Amino acid sequence: MAAGEQPEHIRGSHFAKLGLQGDFENLNENNGPYWVLLGRHNLTLPEPLDQVIPVEKFIIHPEYNDSNVAKCYDIALLKLSHSAKLTPEVKPACLPPAGYTPPHGTKCYITGWGTTSTGGSVSDVLLEGLLPVVHYEHCSQPDWWGSTVKHCHICAGGYKVSGCIGDSGGPLNCPGENAEWEVHGVTSFVSACGCNTAKKPTVFTRMSYFIDWIKEVKTEQMGGLLVAGCVDMEESQILITGVDFRKWC
Template sequence: MALLENFNNQLVCGGWLIDKSWVLTAARCLVWGFPWHRDIRMVYLGVHSLKKATKGSIQSIKVKKNFPHPEYNAKTNKHNIMLLQLKSSVKLTKTVNIKALPNPVTDMPAGTRCLVAGWGRTAKGGDPSDVLLSGNVTLIDRKICSRDYNDNPIITNEMLCAGHNNDSPPVDSCKGDSGGPLVCGGEIWGVVSFGEGCGNMKYPGVYTFISKYDKWIKETITTAK
């Protein structure tokens, strides 16, 4: 897991290491304003607690360049995915390691049990979590998910939806979790993208479906190198 800091020294998002010098996250982690955006400047790896750093476990690395998807739409959250190229390669340790992307698949079936992780809020309007948390969610059919959102936005084939498991309180991603991973069967298939509130049983969390961007990810990394 990676913790991302923006230009204003704010810890804003999650992500994860897919290569020694590349982090995958969400494009919405940038600060947008026509015709500019402000970049993620720093990545922290090996973090568990935000307040109590474990000596020797954390690596802080500056970001060389932000690569948001060129077709990202902040209103519809389409193509909400971004690559961060680091200025230097990370040192692989017990607390810092790579989680490479799986071979792409056509789709993920509804009912699949998954896990989402991050340092985001644990309740709407609450504070970010001090420690890295995770919770179990279940993939939901896109048609049902799109209906839940009244087709605003429409849930596309480039997105996955995941909701509660009748937990009390319901499990969900929340503000501050954007860019973090959705893990299903030990592999990362989604990027935390957006939702409505936090733990709202009427609105599943929505995730960018990584398999649809496998070609873009590989081409971006190859071109940059």
């Protein structure tokens, strides 16, 4: 996560608001096996309550295009080999209603262990950054992201704080309609000109755009777990992540 500048690949995933890292860079069948590390705050310091869980199955959106991440569909679902143990450090996230987008200026937060500047080092500890929502009509203006941004995306932040390499697949948490925190975005891409480039806010896969697909996959291929709303104790086997992270200038 940058408070200055940046470029290219990042990794991460979430069903929790805090403390989850999975190594899913270039997610595909040939790069496995995959696993997730839950409950960790400082990646360099093993903690007694760490949970390391193998990934049993993953499903990438069928329309995902590795050569054009900005086309949309940078989203995948992971099923763990067994449910995570819910603790104060590992908590389920809430998903927004289908189609809902937070209003322009809504104060949202990105979390991750990404680089803290363009070309800089990754962070050992989990960082949080305030990223206000930039509505589609503004973010898609020609001197901003233009046609690179689609309705399946949500933009957030500005040139002072942004996502960066290492943050991909992590959550954009925003207050929901009922004041509960919800995951409204999955970190997808930033500008190749730098993480904190003016008029190039961080672009996220918009979660509410894919609620119906998540529901379909969970029902037909992952055992019929949650749809929208909050994950409960029986639904702590499914994680949501991005497939790849690219930089676009």
